[in-house]
Amino acid sequence: MTAPQVVPDVGHAAGLARFSFNQATAKHWPLEEAVAGCVDAGVPGIGLWREPVGEYGAQRAARLVRAAGLTVTSLCRGGFFTADDWRTENLRAIEEAATLDCPVLVLVAGGLPPGSRDLDGARQRVADGIAELAPHAAAAGVTLAIEPLHPMFCADRCVIATLGQALDIAERFEPGTVGVVVDAYHVWWDDTVYHQIARAGDRIAAFQVCDWTTPLPEGVLLGRALPGEGCIDLRRLRRAVDAAGYTGPIEVEVFHADVWARPGREVLDASVRGYREHVL
Template sequence: MNPLSLNQRTTKSWTVAQAVDGCVRHGLESVGLWREEVAEQGLAASAKLVRTAGLRVSSLCRGGFLTAAASLDASLEDNRLAIDEAAELGAACLVLVVGGLPGVVPGRPLEGVVSRDLAGARERVAEALAELAPYAGERNVRLALEPLHPIYCPDRAVVSTLGQALDLAMMYPSEQVGVVVDTFHVWWDPQVFEQIARAGERIASYQVCDYLHPLPADVLLGRGMMGDGVIDFPPITRAVLAAGYTGDIEVEIFNADIWAADPDEVVASMKRRYAEVVV
């Protein structure tokens, strides 16, 4: 099995059909899909494209954003829909980015009513997960909690460490709730190796990209091709594999220059760097 997977966001300009075709042409066996592009292609059409190509869906991104108390019902409904989509696609997991402080909008200045109750936001994540995990289990979908680097705590994820994610996940059967190990988000954590070992079978997805320095003005786009930043990948990869992970390894990059480049060149570079830098 070739575990290298193209997360669709790395080649942002590609549709689902183009990403599937690109994976086949470049000899990849799996693809990570995003809900927006799946909706544009059509859910049934996307599932058929993947099956016909013989690809695995390494993940579906993304569900989550569970912290806004005023719209919790709408968020839960959207996440149930995302679970149904993951089931139709046969995705290995549905990635959950849990959400930031209520009232803080990603990429925008603070305005209006903003909550500073971090503990309360984290409690809402736990309450929402209690609603979603059984629903996912009934549909044979695995939720994958993704801790995000602390720079994203205000607006995207109040779960910042692998340890926090595991504390939430371990309330449920491992086939219902796991965690994402994303190098960009966890490389800095002094407990990362301890927590990877603790995670064991809970690791639902392993995602790689580099952490650029300095970060760009828009820190969301601070992910780089492996080898272009400061992360030492082999020890993390060894730890993930030693923990028992046997799934796909996704390359997920948010970077304006990479998005502007020729997608085929990006995938070719991704394959080289994976072999040279990651493993």
């Protein structure tokens, strides 16, 4: 008789059954410490990024997370279809998601190619790229999740700027193969967003939260705040994705230099607090 495997008792901290901590929220927290921190805090899910996973090793990261009893809720990110190496990179990203038992690969479309003003052309490249990846994703059991980014990123990061636009592409494929990400930061301003969330239904592959504050910093990439520190009605969005039938994880994903400067555990605890008070 072997001793029973010790699996940490995660997911039982009150109200945290759907909570997931995106590792980018505490960017400088080493993966092993982040995983241990999540277990200690009773957090059941973690969202991972390809760069730190690649540095740690995907197989090794998969073993680490699995041994801790955590679930990888999403892998960021594939996409960038307007870059030359998009095919190789995305096939690798699908493989990494499968290795991590991660059901969702987040796709950020990419911006306009340098010097281009052809927005329609760039958008067509995104749709074509997804069509090419879809069979590979289906074979790997990974959902490609199109993430519309806030329109302020349209030129340089993501030509898919609204949830409606993401759904226009996603709906050409099976729901389990291509879905969408609802990220509060990117969609909160849209007067059609509640309609589009209802339309999305079982296409919602991930739900991410953080908050919006002003003034935005230079480059606008690191302007996100912890839930509750800005003006987004996160609870209303959470209720809307719930009403659309989404029962999956809710990731707290924040990028901000001030947040990154704080100790990882402190950021995790603040994320849990913001989630409990402003999302649940």
